[in-house]
Amino acid sequence: MLKMSDLSCGYGTKIIINRINLHIKKGEFVCIIGPNGSGKTTLLKAITRIIKPAKGNIFLEGRDLNNIDKREIAKKMAVVSQNLPIVSMTVKEFVLLGRTPHYKTLQLLENESDIEVVEHAISMTGIERLQNSLMSEISGGEVQLSLIARALAQEPWILLLDEPTAHLDITHQVNILDLIKRLNKDYQLTVIIILHDLNLASEYCDRLILMNNGQITKTGTPEEVLNSIDLEEVYKTLVVVEKNPLSNKPFVLIVPEEVKKHCGR
Amino acid sequence: MKNRLSRWTFSILISSAFLVAAGALSLCIGSAGIPITKIISILLDGRGTSEYSILVDIRLPRIILGFAIGGALSLAGVILQGMFRNPLVEPYTLGISGGAALGTSICIILKLNRLIPDIAMPLSGFIGALLVILLVYFINTRRGIFMIQGLLLTGVMISFISSSLVILILAISRTEDLHGIIFWIMGSLEEPNWVLIWVATTASLACLAFSYLFCLDMNALSLGEEEAIHLGVDVEKKKKLLFLIASILTGISVSVTGLIGFVGLIVPHFMRMFVGFDHRILLLSSFLAGAGFLIFCDMLARIVIAPIELPVGVITGIIGGSIFIYALNKRSSF
Numbered sequence: 001m002l003k004m005s006d007l008s009c010g011y012g013t014k015i016i017i018n019r020i021n022l023h024i025k026k027g028e029f030v031c032i033i034g035p036n037g038s039g040k041t042t043l044l045k046a047i048t049r050i051i052k053p054a055k056g057n058i059f060l061e062g063r064d065l066n067n068i069d070k071r072e073i074a075k076k077m078a079v080v081s082q083n084l085p086i087v088s089m090t091v092k093e094f095v096l097l098g099r100t101p102h103y104k105t106l107q108l109l110e111n112e113s114d115i116e117v118v119e120h121a122i123s124m125t126g127i128e129r130l131q132n133s134l135m136s137e138i139s140g141g142e143v144q145l146s147l148i149a150r151a152l153a154q155e156p157w158i159l160l161l162d163e164p165t166a167h168l169d170i171t172h173q174v175n176i177l178d179l180i181k182r183l184n185k186d187y188q189l190t191v192i193i194i195l196h197d198l199n200l201a202s203e204y205c206d207r208l209i210l211m212n213n214g215q216i217t218k219t220g221t222p223e224e225v226l227n228s229i230d231l232e233e234v235y236k237t238l239v240v241v242e243k244n245p246l247s248n249k250p251f252v253l254i255v256p257e258e259v260k261k262h263c264g265r
Numbered sequence: 266m267k268n269r270l271s272r273w274t275f276s277i278l279i280s281s282a283f284l285v286a287a288g289a290l291s292l293c294i295g296s297a298g299i300p301i302t303k304i305i306s307i308l309l310d311g312r313g314t315s316e317y318s319i320l321v322d323i324r325l326p327r328i329i330l331g332f333a334i335g336g337a338l339s340l341a342g343v344i345l346q347g348m349f350r351n352p353l354v355e356p357y358t359l360g361i362s363g364g365a366a367l368g369t370s371i372c373i374i375l376k377l378n379r380l381i382p383d384i385a386m387p388l389s390g391f392i393g394a395l396l397v398i399l400l401v402y403f404i405n406t407r408r409g410i411f412m413i414q415g416l417l418l419t420g421v422m423i424s425f426i427s428s429s430l431v432i433l434i435l436a437i438s439r440t441e442d443l444h445g446i447i448f449w450i451m452g453s454l455e456e457p458n459w460v461l462i463w464v465a466t467t468a469s470l471a472c473l474a475f476s477y478l479f480c481l482d483m484n485a486l487s488l489g490e491e492e493a494i495h496l497g498v499d500v501e502k503k504k505k506l507l508f509l510i511a512s513i514l515t516g517i518s519v520s521v522t523g524l525i526g527f528v529g530l531i532v533p534h535f536m537r538m539f540v541g542f543d544h545r546i547l548l549l550s551s552f553l554a555g556a557g558f559l560i561f562c563d564m565l566a567r568i569v570i571a572p573i574e575l576p577v578g579v580i581t582g583i584i585g586g587s588i589f590i591y592a593l594n595k596r597s598s599f
Contacts, residue, residue, distance in 0.1 A: 049494060050494055072497075074497025075497070081491065083489070087488060087542060089541065089543075097485060098496070101496060108477070108481075
């Protein structure tokens, strides 16, 4: 579905990600993890064409992204980005903006089906009661849900998310990831997500991509990637990996300095 | 959604009503008052009377020009504020007015305006504006990417440079030229040449129609450039076209009427408070309201200390600024 071959890119002459090869299949739930500055967001920006590849190509269903019309891409790929726009529009108006790529030339008003899709996106994300509130007046978790609703209004096949759970409490974290998992299961939506929380990544994702210094260090199932040897090498931090007793997925624990002294390590 | 359509219709009705009222008032009021009830009969069969010529030769051209320029300036303001996502941007921020002022000043001291009267001043103003537009555009384009934040800074700097050059010209020019330049800088809707009036009107209406091709892109751009790209907008292309529209509007306005400040800053901002972010309604209602506002201010400029006429920019500044501060205080949430 989405394929990167020998992809290098960065900002100006500074190369951030270097010769990345990656193949993402339809319906996969893929998570990109790695330390700050490892190139996760840059990779995402290259896929969404905010930055142009310096070398290499990205293929969407076998076609080079550079040769596909931008609106065409936006109908297939939707992005939930991290920097939240501060705008004075209602949640519904905001979600309606997701229909932008679907408008025909000279079409000024949304038609019945546009409104249907938007209402469906709003009900899937459970923000019906917020529809007429202003975007600037709702909470952080609700903003994230609205962003996801807007992305769903694009009717995408691929959903890209950049840390959708940052700064949220555990209720909202679980809500949002459960929602994305449901979308992934029910609609075969391909999900590419950046997460900082390794345990969330472990619980929800089929495949993890561990990045370090602009390259892919390791890729595989949570069990394959989340082990103390690889993590300690990439994050330069002492960790202990246990198993979640309920889901049997790996669970990463950190070790504070004081505890380290106490244990004599 | 029904509710939104009726809200939109309502705001178009309100701004049209404001425009018509300003136009009618402006026809009636002046050094010679003409009652509104008599206007139609004078226009229909009063040909040859002095009242007819006051209406058709003096007041009507100003109203039409006010419509064109007021609309053009506030439309340019809406486009630029939307593009930069900065409410303090106005058509003159880009330095286009400075270029036009410089062009006209040079025209006056070289006495070109005596060679080809009527046309020389607007033409040289337009050339000055055009040169600045090209300069700003090429300075800010790197490898095909139009850098919008730099645009603002370059624009402000070019404004400074050209106003310094205008002051230099003022300092070395003779008294009679001095008067001409200052008069032009103050801005006025007085324009004896009908051709120019029609050119300005056609151009600003054409730009209004053209801008509607981009209203959805502007809506997406109000979330920022990256989000607009995510929504499938060809941001680079659209930014250039929008810059082009705003430049044409501003260039034509300043070269025909001189500098009339504030309309392009206040009206878009004000309309955004009333009708919201959606450019599908914002473009048209700002155009109408801007047109009405300028016609109204011009009428005040004519009568406040009649028979002397005030520069209309003084009125737009005082009225626009005070209304704006008042509205801002009432709606502190904005």
